[in-house]
Amino acid sequence: xxxxxxxxxxxxxxxxxxxxxxxxxxxxxxxxxxxxxxxxxxxxxxxxxxxxxxxxxxxxxxxxxxxxxxxxxxxxxxxxxxxxxxxxxxxxxxxxxxxxxxxxxxxxxxxxxxxxxxxxxxxxxxxxxxxxxxxxxxxxxxxxxxxxxxxxxxxxxxxxxxxxxxxxxxxxxxxxxxxxxxxxxxxxxxxxxxxxxxxxxxxxxxxxxxxxxxxxxxxxxxxxxxxxxxxxxxxxxxxxxxxxxxxxxxxxxxxxxxxxxxxxxxxxxxxxxxxxxxxxxxxxxxxxxxxxxxxxxxxxxxxxxxxxxxx
Amino acid sequence: xxxxxxxxxxxxxxxxxxxxxxxxxxxxxxxxxxxxxxxxxxxxxxxxxxxxxxxxxxxxxxxxxxxxxxxxxxxxxxxxxxxxxxxxxxxxxxxxxxxxxxxxxxxxxxxxxxxxxxxxxxxxxxxxxxxxxxxxxxxxxxxxxxxxxxxxxxxxxxxxxxxxxxxxxxxxxxxxxxxxxxxxxxxxxxxxxxxxxxxxxxxxxxxxxxxxxxxxxxxxxxxxxxxxxxxxxxxxxxxxxxxxxxxxxxxxxxxxxxxxxxxxxxxxxxxxxxxxxxxxxxxxxxxxxxxxxxxxxxxxxxxxxxxxxxxxxxxxxxxxxxxxxxxxxxxxxxxxxxxxxxxxxxxxxxxxxxxxxxxxxxxxxxxxxxxxxxxxxxxxxxxxxxxxxxxxxxxxxxxxxxxxxxxxxxxxxxxxxxxx
Numbered sequence: 001x002x003x004x005x006x007x008x009x010x011x012x013x014x015x016x017x018x019x020x021x022x023x024x025x026x027x028x029x030x031x032x033x034x035x036x037x038x039x040x041x042x043x044x045x046x047x048x049x050x051x052x053x054x055x056x057x058x059x060x061x062x063x064x065x066x067x068x069x070x071x072x073x074x075x076x077x078x079x080x081x082x083x084x085x086x087x088x089x090x091x092x093x094x095x096x097x098x099x100x101x102x103x104x105x106x107x108x109x110x111x112x113x114x115x116x117x118x119x120x121x122x123x124x125x126x127x128x129x130x131x132x133x134x135x136x137x138x139x140x141x142x143x144x145x146x147x148x149x150x151x152x153x154x155x156x157x158x159x160x161x162x163x164x165x166x167x168x169x170x171x172x173x174x175x176x177x178x179x180x181x182x183x184x185x186x187x188x189x190x191x192x193x194x195x196x197x198x199x200x201x202x203x204x205x206x207x208x209x210x211x212x213x214x215x216x217x218x219x220x221x222x223x224x225x226x227x228x229x230x231x232x233x234x235x236x237x238x239x240x241x242x243x244x245x246x247x248x249x250x251x252x253x254x255x256x257x258x259x260x261x262x263x264x265x266x267x268x269x270x271x272x273x274x275x276x277x278x279x280x281x282x283x284x285x286x287x288x289x290x291x292x293x294x295x296x297x298x299x300x301x302x303x304x305x306x307x308x309x310x311x
Numbered sequence: 312x313x314x315x316x317x318x319x320x321x322x323x324x325x326x327x328x329x330x331x332x333x334x335x336x337x338x339x340x341x342x343x344x345x346x347x348x349x350x351x352x353x354x355x356x357x358x359x360x361x362x363x364x365x366x367x368x369x370x371x372x373x374x375x376x377x378x379x380x381x382x383x384x385x386x387x388x389x390x391x392x393x394x395x396x397x398x399x400x401x402x403x404x405x406x407x408x409x410x411x412x413x414x415x416x417x418x419x420x421x422x423x424x425x426x427x428x429x430x431x432x433x434x435x436x437x438x439x440x441x442x443x444x445x446x447x448x449x450x451x452x453x454x455x456x457x458x459x460x461x462x463x464x465x466x467x468x469x470x471x472x473x474x475x476x477x478x479x480x481x482x483x484x485x486x487x488x489x490x491x492x493x494x495x496x497x498x499x500x501x502x503x504x505x506x507x508x509x510x511x512x513x514x515x516x517x518x519x520x521x522x523x524x525x526x527x528x529x530x531x532x533x534x535x536x537x538x539x540x541x542x543x544x545x546x547x548x549x550x551x552x553x554x555x556x557x558x559x560x561x562x563x564x565x566x567x568x569x570x571x572x573x574x575x576x577x578x579x580x581x582x583x584x585x586x587x588x589x590x591x592x593x594x595x596x597x598x599x600x601x602x603x604x605x606x607x608x609x610x611x612x613x614x615x616x617x618x619x620x621x622x623x624x625x626x627x628x629x630x631x632x633x634x635x636x637x638x639x640x641x642x643x644x645x646x647x648x649x650x651x652x653x654x655x656x657x658x659x660x661x662x663x664x665x666x667x668x669x670x671x672x673x674x675x676x677x678x679x680x681x682x683x684x685x686x687x688x689x690x691x692x693x694x695x696x697x698x699x700x701x702x703x704x705x706x707x708x709x710x711x712x713x714x715x716x717x718x719x720x721x722x723x724x725x726x727x728x729x730x731x
Binding site: 206 | 432433435440441443444445589590591592622
């Protein structure tokens, strides 16, 4: 690197630091690029957290300095079928050194499916604007042949205090029923596959958590979650493309949105897009089809004509 | 007492006698026609090309490629060192020859030590409710004991365990193909009997992971101490022959033609197991057979609509894969091809037409092997080697039960005049 370019970089980064207050650089949006993250790996104000579906992935190599969240135990209350209680979340966040004054970058496998779910839980407990998703997640990081590490990093615990759970980010059965009964103006966006939505199948092959009936919530519209992603590298499509994708089914931000899927995890990916990238008012319905489709006395829509699991 | 020819024990004995006579005799025995070596070299070239091709076109390329490499290494090592659990056990039962068992102990010492190093980095505190990711730590139940007994009986009847049948396939064994076909049947019977056994005993069975109760240091010390006591007992039972100076031999002969000593095989098996766990998943040879059997059973509507709890356990029998190329599939492919190459070079590739007896023994033993694998969540490699290495009590229980099953069937079978 020449002396001139070194000087120019120093001046630029100094200016950026003064202007934006350290790590806020490149952080105005809800996404960070792999490039940005690699350049900021050693920044003490950046915390990287992996939330992957596949066990053992983190342990066998992760983005240098990343810490691990195991989705099915760390962020849930297994007994009450609920997200982790505030106390539990606070313990976890403190242990990982998370707080509002650090930039938290979440990433994971399967196009950030569970990383987005992590961002939703974080948001509920008050970690919102400083929480980013690594655009493309593990997939893009690996495709670009960037380094991974297995060395643990010593992180100083934070003094994070959990906020009162933000009720607006979470839809409950009653909220969904209100849309069915037209007592609410919210629109329900179902992100499952077309075959699940139509009722041809109850769930993708191999999934154990099921509903008794097949179909969807009456009045809901369908945009499978993977349509929001560039398949080549797992990055999100551009905000314009995303806007168009959802506007095609009438979701344009003019009315509150409820995202739903089978157990409420894939739908948080779409929740992240609508809420954080497009700025719509969105609540994720984590009861989803396993709750709605099993509830006694509620109507369903089943275009495939299958309705019941048993024949 | 007779030594069975079919299992390769007789050939092994002859090779050993030849080895005792000095290196010259071994070279005479092993020198084969040049075209055999040419075929072996072509196969090795093809395997190398496959490794390169998988690295370029596989998805996910690094995992598939590494699986193929590790499978080839494993196949070569177990063929060269005759790492066959039944042969090893029979050597001990029939001749009080402890060398094979010392080889298994070597593999376990390396495995336990290596796994402990990895666990410490992945799960610094073992005392919580979590298990190390993907390790083969299974529930300890009556079903596990039954699985071990069945697997042991299946080994005794068919002539070896599943991993050894796979390398025997590369040696042209007449029994191995039928044992593997039988195993598919056994897998399907296993899936069909799973739900009943799960509800009866497996669901409530404890999953005992030694480091959780003893700490990493404690589990390591206790496991190594048990293995040391076993090794001392074996060594005392029949002292090894006086140490001979190894003749200055041709290293090519030592590697490719002479049998490797069992401890050397064990050393490499242990290292391959640790490497596989670090980078891919615990060593196992039945995941692919299990997964394909499950697909087959589903296609013929022989599979229960739900296999209660099966997919929540880690092990060899539980993974569903739809892809054409899977890591375990390539592992098996590499294993068989490398064993074939090793057998060709060593003059141990001896294909024979199967007799009716071999066919029946292969099929019957194979069914028991397959059933034992599903219910025990793995075989001698997945549950015994990888399980014990991981500090799972299930591995020790399975090992004890299968030794008992094999012993009883061998003794009873011979009493009734069966060629076991």
